Amino acid sequence: MKHLSEYRDAALVQGYLEEIKRISKKPLTLMEICGGQTHSLVKNGILDMLPATITMVHGPGCPVCVTSLAVIDEAVFLAEQANVILCSFGDMLRVPGSGKSLLEAKALGADVRILYSPLEAVKLARENPEKEVVFFAVGFETTAPANALSVIQAHKLQVENYSILASHVLVPPAMEAILSDTKNKIDAFLAAGHVCTIMGMEEYFPIAEKYKTPIVVTGFEPVDLLQGILMAVRQWEAGEYKVENQYARYVQRQGNKMAMDMIQEVFAVQDKVWRGIGEIPQSGFEVNETYQHYNARLKFNLQLTPVKENEACISGDIMKGLKKPKQCTHFGKACRPEHPLGAPMVSSEGACAAYFHYE
Amino acid sequence: MDCPLPKFDFDVITLGHGSGGLLTHRLLQSGVFDVFNNEFLNQQHDGAIFSLEGKLAMSTDSYVVSPIFFPGGNIGDLAVNGTVNDLAMCGADARYLTLSFIIEEGLPMQEFARILQTIKQASDQAAVQIITGDTKVVERGKGDKIFINTTGIGVVHPRAIIHHEAIRETDVIILSGAIAAHGIAIMSQREGLRFETDIISDTQPLKNIVLQMLDTFGEDIHFLRDATRGGVASVLNEVAGLTRLGFAMQQTDIPIAEAVEGACEMLGLDPLYVANEGLFVAIVNARIAPELLAMLRQNPASEQAAIVGTVSREHPGKVVMKSAIGGSRVVNFLTGEQLPRIC
Numbered sequence: 034m035k036h037l038s039e040y041r042d043a044a045l046v047q048g049y050l051e052e053i054k055r056i057s058k059k060p061l062t063l064m065e066i067c068g069g070q071t072h073s074l075v076k077n078g079i080l081d082m083l084p085a086t087i088t089m090v091h092g093p094g095c096p097v098c099v100t101s102l103a104v105i106d107e108a109v110f111l112a113e114q115a116n117v118i119l120c121s122f123g124d125m126l127r128v129p130g131s132g133k134s135l136l137e138a139k140a141l142g143a144d145v146r147i148l149y150s151p152l153e154a155v156k157l158a159r160e161n162p163e164k165e166v167v168f169f170a171v172g173f174e175t176t177a178p179a180n181a182l183s184v185i186q187a188h189k190l191q192v193e194n195y196s197i198l199a200s201h202v203l204v205p206p207a208m209e210a211i212l213s214d215t216k217n218k219i220d221a222f223l224a225a226g227h228v229c230t231i232m233g234m235e236e237y238f239p240i241a242e243k244y245k246t247p248i249v250v251t252g253f254e255p256v257d258l259l260q261g262i263l264m265a266v267r268q269w270e271a272g273e274y275k276v277e278n279q280y281a282r283y284v285q286r287q288g289n290k291m292a293m294d295m296i297q298e299v300f301a302v303q304d305k306v307w308r309g310i311g312e313i314p315q316s317g318f319e320v321n322e323t324y325q326h327y328n329a330r331l332k333f334n335l336q337l338t339p340v341k342e343n344e345a346c347i348s349g350d351i352m353k354g355l356k357k358p359k360q361c362t363h364f365g366k367a368c369r370p371e372h373p374l375g376a377p378m379v380s381s382e383g384a385c386a387a388y389f390h391y392e
Numbered sequence: 393m394d395c396p397l398p399k400f401d402f403d404v405i406t407l408g409h410g411s412g413g414l415l416t417h418r419l420l421q422s423g424v425f426d427v428f429n430n431e432f433l434n435q436q437h438d439g440a441i442f443s444l445e446g447k448l449a450m451s452t453d454s455y456v457v458s459p460i461f462f463p464g465g466n467i468g469d470l471a472v473n474g475t476v477n478d479l480a481m482c483g484a485d486a487r488y489l490t491l492s493f494i495i496e497e498g499l500p501m502q503e504f505a506r507i508l509q510t511i512k513q514a515s516d517q518a519a520v521q522i523i524t525g526d527t528k529v530v531e532r533g534k535g536d537k538i539f540i541n542t543t544g545i546g547v548v549h550p551r552a553i554i555h556h557e558a559i560r561e562t563d564v565i566i567l568s569g570a571i572a573a574h575g576i577a578i579m580s581q582r583e584g585l586r587f588e589t590d591i592i593s594d595t596q597p598l599k600n601i602v603l604q605m606l607d608t609f610g611e612d613i614h615f616l617r618d619a620t621r622g623g624v625a626s627v628l629n630e631v632a633g634l635t636r637l638g639f640a641m642q643q644t645d646i647p648i649a650e651a652v653e654g655a656c657e658m659l660g661l662d663p664l665y666v667a668n669e670g671l672f673v674a675i676v677n678a679r680i681a682p683e684l685l686a687m688l689r690q691n692p693a694s695e696q697a698a699i700v701g702t703v704s705r706e707h708p709g710k711v712v713m714k715s716a717i718g719g720s721r722v723v724n725f726l727t728g729e730q731l732p733r734i735c
Binding site for chain 1: 583654657659660714715716717718719720721722723724727
């Protein structure tokens with residue numbers, strides 16, 4: 034646990050907290066982008082430790098939460114094909130589609146596997162040449178390089194029974210969508226440390242400039258979060274709007290070139306529907322033309338009729354920071370983790386589930 | 393190894409071994425009767441006839457773990473220890489076990505022999521006798537190698553009054569050891585994960601330590617529960633719901649091996665919900681807590697025992713944990729299986 038316990042040090046946390054309390058004068062609405070940050074803030078009890086001047090709102094950075102109903106339906110449809118092994122990261126399994134979740138499809142006989150790495154799916158495809166193996170490639174920029182690598186690997190090894198159902202979403206366009214909303218209340222951002230580990234910080238400078246909004250690239254441990262919050266408060270109090278890097282032990286301004294090259298090689302940027310938010314231009318990755326043989330949508334000619342989201346769910350307002358989970362009339366009543374109305378209640382990183390479990 | 397592997401004159405289990413005919417007879421003779429040889433099995437009846445004095449407790453459990461062999465044990469010790477421990481949590485000294493197998497055809501006889509040998513060792517260690525049983529074989533694909541059911545009968549300790557209704561505010565919560573080892577050992581085997589240090593299952597019988605606790609502290613032991621599926625968090629939530637008392641824990645007091653904690657971080661799992669197979673939660677009178685803790689720490693089965701929290705009237709029905717950095721959060725029931733996170 035070395036290199037982790039240092040970032041959970043109670044004395045350091047107290048130090049940052051006292052400094053935040055000392056300098057925070059103006060009310061500040063601060064959004065953490067990433068679901069991992071939300072989870073850590075709530076799990077460690079940090080929200081209740083902050084002074085009343087600071088309101089944390091929980092952004093759209095939970096890939097499970099923003100994956101549209103239509104994409105879940107596509108995954109369920111593929112899983113139900115007789116010859117398909119559908120592989121997925123664990124927490125996508127419980128997300129309800131319009132009919133059922135992957136977990137329910139599995140219970141009814143679909144071959145659904147939980148994997149930790151898309152490369153395992155390529156291996157599975159080689160071991161099962163008579164089957165079609167599809168990897169449900171979900172995530173932000175963080176998981177995109179590994180998913181791209183699996184396609185490159187399959188191509189190199191001439192594995193033809195492998196494809197991916199890509200549902201990648203991108204952080205900067207979502208931040209712009211939030212900031213350009215007329216009802217926007219966000220004063221500053223904690224940007225997602227792991228996304229920036231891959232992509233670097235360049236994309237954030239124009240956003241900070243255009244919307245005059247401080248952005249602090251921040252990690253996930255308690256010390257990271259409090260240091261990130263302190264940096265945002267300092268900028269806010271001084272009337273500055275810079276891009277700063279709290280997570281310098283991993284994040285470099287130019288990002289990870291090798292990872293970005295892999296993304297570039299396999300994916301193309303396209304418009305994308307976010308669950309609860311709607312379509313955001315140029316906010317997702319799809320497999321590009323060069324690798325279209327590995328695009329499950331084309332391989333299986335997926336043309337499902339899109340279905341409407343549950344109107345009772347206010348996940349859009351929650352992910353834009355306009356409402357808190359507990360302001361939803363269904364929270365903890367009609368909408369619970371075992372019976373979610375919308376996705377933020379499903380994943381442990383979803384804001385509603387985090388409040389439900391830990392508050 | 394103090395008991396030899398049973399010898400069989402065939403390589404795999406076939407449907408014939410469950411037919412009730414000659415193959416079944418030979419399997420039982422060399423696999424079960426020779427290994428567990430005792431006066432009850434030797435009755436060669438359809439059941440066992442026995443007598444026991446005093447208040448009795450009974451418990452049953454089915455074991456379906458996959459993989460059947462894992463670091464620190466196999467399905468055989470789980471099947472014995474699990475039921476012996478369930479009885480111990482009732483304050484009972486397990487005496488007799490039933491043993492039933494549902495075997496998928498094709499199970500290598502060598503593996504079955506190893507499981508039988510382990511069951512023999514585990515039952516000897518827990519001082520419990522296998523007195524009746526059953527063997528069924530199902531077609532390939534209709535099972536998962538082997539399922540085991542055990543049912544146990546035990547004699548309740550005369551001073552045991554273990555029940556959630558005995559829990560009082562100001563009681564102290566004790567864990568008998570470091571958490572989450574079993575679940576992570578299984579998971580790492582299942583996923584083919586390797587860590588720098590071996591993480592092995594904590595499967596072990598808890599009978600002796602519990603009986604020792606009851607001998608010394610009797611009715612001051614208010615509640616016991618082994619924290620198996622669902623882990624420590626689920627046990628405490630169950631009790632909080634039943635008693636409508638509040639349970640508070642301090643994160644830094646919860647014993648956990650560094651390797652296990654690291655593995656949980658990597659796998660995106662919360663160790664409080666991970667299964668244990670040789671660990672119990674004890675809720676006891678605060679007055680005896682220091683002395684009890686000293687006793688637990690002297691026993692190899694519970695040498696990492698720790699006081700992790702207290703019971704109060706605050707936040708009734710809830711389990712609250714103070715985090716390492718001083719914040720606090722509710723520890724809730726888990727909704728379903730714990731699923732690894734994306735990032």
